[in-house]
Amino acid sequence: MKQFLEGSRAVAEAVKLCKPGVISAYPITPQTHIVEDLAQIIADGELKAEFVNVESEHSAASVVLGSAACGVRSFTATSSQGFLLMIEVLFNIAGMRIPLVMTCANRAISAPLSIWNDQQDSMTARDSGWIQLYAENNQEAVDFHIQAYKISENKDVMLPVMVCMDGFILTHGAEVVDMPDAAEVDKFLPPFNLIDKLDINSPKTLGAFADPNYYMEARYAMQAANENALKVIPKVADEFKQIFGRHSGGLVEAYKIDDAEQVIVAMGSIVGTIKETVDELRAQGKRVGVLKIITYRPFPRNEIIRALKDVPEVAVLEKAVSLGNTGPLYSELRADILGKGKCSKISGFIIGLGGRDITKESIKEVFGSLSKEETACKFIGLKEE
Numbered sequence: 001m002k003q004f005l006e007g008s009r010a011v012a013e014a015v016k017l018c019k020p021g022v023i024s025a026y027p028i029t030p031q032t033h034i035v036e037d038l039a040q041i042i043a044d045g046e047l048k049a050e051f052v053n054v055e056s057e058h059s060a061a062s063v064v065l066g067s068a069a070c071g072v073r074s075f076t077a078t079s080s081q082g083f084l085l086m087i088e089v090l091f092n093i094a095g096m097r098i099p100l101v102m103t104c105a106n107r108a109i110s111a112p113l114s115i116w117n118d119q120q121d122s123m124t125a126r127d128s129g130w131i132q133l134y135a136e137n138n139q140e141a142v143d144f145h146i147q148a149y150k151i152s153e154n155k156d157v158m159l160p161v162m163v164c165m166d167g168f169i170l171t172h173g174a175e176v177v178d179m180p181d182a183a184e185v186d187k188f189l190p191p192f193n194l195i196d197k198l199d200i201n202s203p204k205t206l207g208a209f210a211d212p213n214y215y216m217e218a219r220y221a222m223q224a225a226n227e228n229a230l231k232v233i234p235k236v237a238d239e240f241k242q243i244f245g246r247h248s249g250g251l252v253e254a255y256k257i258d259d260a261e262q263v264i265v266a267m268g269s270i271v272g273t274i275k276e277t278v279d280e281l282r283a284q285g286k287r288v289g290v291l292k293i294i295t296y297r298p299f300p301r302n303e304i305i306r307a308l309k310d311v312p313e314v315a316v317l318e319k320a321v322s323l324g325n326t327g328p329l330y331s332e333l334r335a336d337i338l339g340k341g342k343c344s345k346i347s348g349f350i351i352g353l354g355g356r357d358i359t360k361e362s363i364k365e366v367f368g369s370l371s372k373e374e375t376a377c378k379f380i381g382l383k384e385e
Contacts, residue, residue, distance in 0.1 A: 008033030022067035024052035030167035031105040057082035061089035071197035077103035094129030099152040116355020118319040143248035226298035251300035257289030309341030
C-alpha cells in the first residue's frame, strides 16, 4: 500500500513487519525518529517486542548482541558518534556470527561537531565483518531492511547487516513509499531459528577466547561467509521481486552506462542527483552514466569490473575520506578496475562532507574534470577563501 511517509517512519514500519522481539537503541540525531516511532509502535501494541532503554549506544549494541545470541530477532539503529561508541561491540557481533540488522542513519563525525550528512561513520566499520547496504531513497531503505534480515539469517552467511541511509536527506525526507503487505513479508521472511544459541537447557559459550591455533580459522570463516553473501544478496533481491513485484537491492545498479564514455560511481542518496544530471547531459548528446554501489561490504568487485569494462573514464564520487589517503571507495575501485577492459583513467572526488550541498552543477564539474588530469582525492565545492 502506498503511503506518504517520513523516511524514519517508513523504516520503523518496515522493521515492524519483520517482527523483531527485542529493540534497543539510544537516541541520536538523525536516527532518533526511527526508534522513537518503534517505541510508540510497541507501546500501542502493534508489535509484540521488548524495547530496552539504555544509557548509551555501547549498551544498546550489547543488548541486541545478547538477545540475538539467545535466538530472538533483534534490531538497533544509530548515527555518527553513537556509531563510533558502538564499534567495539559491532566487531564482536560480527565475530560471533550473530544475525542482526541495524540502521545507520549516516551523519558526519566529530570534530568539528556536525549533525549533517556524510558517510564517514559507517565507513569506519568497513573491516568489521558487517554487511553494508546503501539506500538511494526511502523505498530502498524499506526494502533493504526486509531483505537484510533474510540475508543475515541465511545459513551460508550468518553475519549482521547494516542498512545505511543518508541522515536528514532520507531519514527526515517525506516520500511516497509502497509499504509491503504483512502477509507477503511473512511469506518472504520465515521465523528466526538460530541453531547455535545461548540456552540454559543446553549450555555453551559464544565468542570464547581463541589462541593462535584457532583465531585465524575463525577470521577465514568470516571471509568465506562474506564471499557467500555475494551470491546470497542477488538471490534475495530476486525473491523479493517475485513476491513484491519490484526489483530492489542486489549488488550494483547500472544507469545508462551501456554506451557511456564517462561514468560516475557513487553510493546512497547522491545517486538520485547524479541520475538527473546524467539525463540532462544525455539530452545534450554527452555519453555519460552512473554506477550505483548498493552492497559495499562484501565488495562486489567482479560485478563492478563487468559493469565498467567498456568505460574509458571513471569518476568515484563519495561522501567520505580516508584521511591521509583518498576516498575509501576510490582506493578499492582503482585497484580493481584500472587497466581492465577499456578503463584507462579513474579519478577520485570527495563531496558533501558535513552536509555541504551537492548540486547538479557540482556533478557536472566532476564530469568536466574527467577529461583533464587524473585526480585521486579532489574536494568538490570547497570555499575559495
